[in-house]
Amino acid sequence: MYKSTLAELSVALESKKISSEELTQIYIERCKKYNDSLNCFITIIEEKALKKAKEADKKRASGTGGQFTGIPIAQKDIFCTDGIKTSCGSKMLDNFVAPYDATLVKRMNKAGFIMLGKTNMDEFAMGSSNETSFYGPVKNPWDTSRVPGGSSGGSASAVAARLCPAASGTDTGGSIRQPSSFCGITGLKPTYGRVSRYGMIAFASSLDQGGPMTQTAEDAALIMNVIAGFDHHDSTSAEEPIDDYTAKLNNSIKGLKIGLPKQYFDKNLDKNVAGLIEDGIKELEKLGAKCVDIELPHTELSIPAYYVVAPAECSSNLSRFDGVRFGHRCNEPENLSDLYCRSRQEGFGKEVKRRIMTGTYVLSAGYYDAYYLKAQKIRQIIRNDFQNAFKKVDIIAGPTTTGTAFKLNEKINDPVSMYLSDIYTVSANLAGLPAISIPSGFIEELPAGMQLIGNYFQESLLINVAHQFQKITDWHQKIPKSYE
Amino acid sequence: MSLDKSEIQKIAWLARLAINKDDILSYCDELTDILDLMEGMNSVDTTNITPLAHPLEVFSRLRTDNITEVNQREHFQTDQSKTKNGYYIVPKVIE
Numbered sequence: 001m002y003k004s005t006l007a008e009l010s011v012a013l014e015s016k017k018i019s020s021e022e023l024t025q026i027y028i029e030r031c032k033k034y035n036d037s038l039n040c041f042i043t044i045i046e047e048k049a050l051k052k053a054k055e056a057d058k059k060r061a062s063g064t065g066g067q068f069t070g071i072p073i074a075q076k077d078i079f080c081t082d083g084i085k086t087s088c089g090s091k092m093l094d095n096f097v098a099p100y101d102a103t104l105v106k107r108m109n110k111a112g113f114i115m116l117g118k119t120n121m122d123e124f125a126m127g128s129s130n131e132t133s134f135y136g137p138v139k140n141p142w143d144t145s146r147v148p149g150g151s152s153g154g155s156a157s158a159v160a161a162r163l164c165p166a167a168s169g170t171d172t173g174g175s176i177r178q179p180s181s182f183c184g185i186t187g188l189k190p191t192y193g194r195v196s197r198y199g200m201i202a203f204a205s206s207l208d209q210g211g212p213m214t215q216t217a218e219d220a221a222l223i224m225n226v227i228a229g230f231d232h233h234d235s236t237s238a239e240e241p242i243d244d245y246t247a248k249l250n251n252s253i254k255g256l257k258i259g260l261p262k263q264y265f266d267k268n269l270d271k272n273v274a275g276l277i278e279d280g281i282k283e284l285e286k287l288g289a290k291c292v293d294i295e296l297p298h299t300e301l302s303i304p305a306y307y308v309v310a311p312a313e314c315s316s317n318l319s320r321f322d323g324v325r326f327g328h329r330c331n332e333p334e335n336l337s338d339l340y341c342r343s344r345q346e347g348f349g350k351e352v353k354r355r356i357m358t359g360t361y362v363l364s365a366g367y368y369d370a371y372y373l374k375a376q377k378i379r380q381i382i383r384n385d386f387q388n389a390f391k392k393v394d395i396i397a398g399p400t401t402t403g404t405a406f407k408l409n410e411k412i413n414d415p416v417s418m419y420l421s422d423i424y425t426v427s428a429n430l431a432g433l434p435a436i437s438i439p440s441g442f443i444e445e446l447p448a449g450m451q452l453i454g455n456y457f458q459e460s461l462l463i464n465v466a467h468q469f470q471k472i473t474d475w476h477q478k479i480p481k482s483y484e
Numbered sequence: 485m486s487l488d489k490s491e492i493q494k495i496a497w498l499a500r501l502a503i504n505k506d507d508i509l510s511y512c513d514e515l516t517d518i519l520d521l522m523e524g525m526n527s528v529d530t531t532n533i534t535p536l537a538h539p540l541e542v543f544s545r546l547r548t549d550n551i552t553e554v555n556q557r558e559h560f561q562t563d564q565s566k567t568k569n570g571y572y573i574v575p576k577v578i579e
Contacts, residue, residue, distance in 0.1 A: 095563070097562075099556065099559050099560055192539045192540060193539075193540050206537065206538050206539065232545075232547070235542075235544070235545065236538070236540070236542055238540060298528065300524065301524060301525060301527070301528060303521065303524070304521050304522045304523070304524040304525045305525060307518065307521060307522065308522055308525070315499060319499075319500070322500070324566070324572050324574060325560075325566070325572055326560075326563065326566075329565075329566060333575050334575070335575050335576075335577075336574055336575050336577055337500070338502075338575070339574060339575055340500040341497075341500050341501060341502035342502045344499075344500055344501050344502070345501055345502035345503065348501075353501060353503075354511075354514060354515075354518075356499050356501060357492075357495050357496065357499060357501070357511060357515060358515060358518055360495050360498050360499040361487075361495050361515065361519075362522075364495065364498060371522060371525075373535055374525050374526075374530060375522075375525060376535030376536055376537055377530035377533040377534075377535050377536075378525055378528065378530065379535070379536040380533050380534055380535060380536035381528065381530070381533060383536055383539065415514060415517070415518065416517050416518060416521050419518075419521065420521075430539070431539055432538075432539020432540055433539075456540075
């Protein structure tokens with residue numbers, strides 16, 4: 001049963017093949033059994049989950065249950081959860097219990113999902129390898145000597161090893177798509193503003209976006225139906241009407257125009273991954289899609305622009321962690337400045353401090369125009385490149401990552417090399433566009449994902465194309481042997 | 485662009501981050517590498533380009549002036565090590 005998708009679990013619960021309590025028990029056993037080796041959970045919620053499962057069974061028995069009543073899932077530890085520790089992967093928030101639920105969590109709870117635990121992540125979502133977590137690195141279930149990607153590495157690893165059928169993630173520069181690619185699962189970053197950021201601990205507010213990490217595109221659609229939509233608590237929430245994301249799953253993609261950006265198949269891309277992506281595109285052509293060569297000429301500039309904008313916003317957002325009202329506080333501060341400075345020194349890890357320092361520098365007097373303003377102008381150019389491309393094509397396809405999962409400790413001491421590996425994902429965040437990563441094959445038993453990027457609010461189309469692809473391929477059904 | 489020790493100390497102060505003396509040099513190197521990466525932005529002319537602060541057109545929403553939040557002071561101050569009589573304790577600021 002643990003290999004089932006959300007869609008299958010919903011049917012199994014409805015037809016009484018299994019109870020929510022039994023199902024929850026199965027997943028909790030798996031979480032406990034494998035968490036020592038994978039480290040994908042910061043918190044496992046056993047008692048509360050089983051209690052909720054019993055309530056869910058009663059609801060279903062009385063006919064008041066819904067499609068998702070009693071299905072266990074996991075939440076990334078960046079989402080505030082009322083009464084349950086929310087650490088954001090940081091020592092700073094090791095003692096933080098949120099007094100409210102994030103909107104995404106609230107909506108999923110209301111839909112009947114049962115939270116099995118909070119997943120590990122790069123500290124404050126800053127990282128591409130899940131090695132910056134205060135709680136230690138997460139391991140990739142396909143090869144535990146390798147990283148799962150980041151920052152939503154715990155969610156990706158847990159779904160890949162089937163410790164939960166689906167999980168939430170957040171994506172500021174690729175943090176849903178890159179770990180999805182490294183772990184062989186489906187990960188959707190919605191349009192900026194499509195999913196509420198309320199209660200999602202802020203990293204870079206103009207880039208952050210929550211979304212589903214699932215086994216299939218169909219499951220991504222099911223979760224989007226729950227989490228997408230306007231939220232008055234989030235001032236940047238989009239008021240655009242929401243789709244039924246499952247409605248177009250079975251539409252034909254005949255005649256769909258797919259743009260292949262030359263810059264996504266460049267020297268940065270591993271040749272074997274390039275081969276897989278080209279094969280994947282051929283599958284889409286078999287379904288009737290037409291490929292068109294396009295240009296996204298400023299792709300290279302997305303990395304420097306992103307690594308100005310994201311740290312700048314992070315340095316501002318993380319100034320709230322001052323040791324006064326919540327979070328880590330240093331012992332015996334000499335004065336108020338010492339309280340701030342030492343609490344922050346002790347509470348934040350190396351990469352977070354590096355980004356706060358970078359962000360503070362680029363926003364400081366005399367440097368704002370040269371860095372921050374310049375980066376915002378490049379952001380406009382990158383958005384224009386995409387808008388020009390979408391005049392010619394319906395979606396854009398390419399790789400999610402430059403290669404497959406790298407080794408633990410391989411890049412952690414070389415921040416610039418780590419940053420450069422985000423080349424294919426950060427543009428969608430700078431432009432605010434939706435993008436999905438879907439499993440597209442294996443190289444030496446390591447998965448690699450294909451990325452599809454859509455125009456604003458075109459999540460339904462991305463999910464439709466991904467679902468059609470998954471109907472004729474089986475990469476998304478593969479499970480790492482040790483976890484079968 | 486390379487940063488020296490005094491610049492690192494200045495940035496750390498602006499960011500209210502205490503840094504160990506032993507770490508200053510590695511901050512110099514790492515931030516210099518990161519700033520070198522950012523130099524790549526200068527390869528394109530951005531004269532007359534409007535800066536994009538936000539991907540969507542955002543505007544401030546107006547709402548009626550109703551009370552939507554209730555006072556939850558006790559709930560927020562459950563960590564008693566930092567509070568006293570409903571206030572947060574910090575080192576003395578005024579002598």
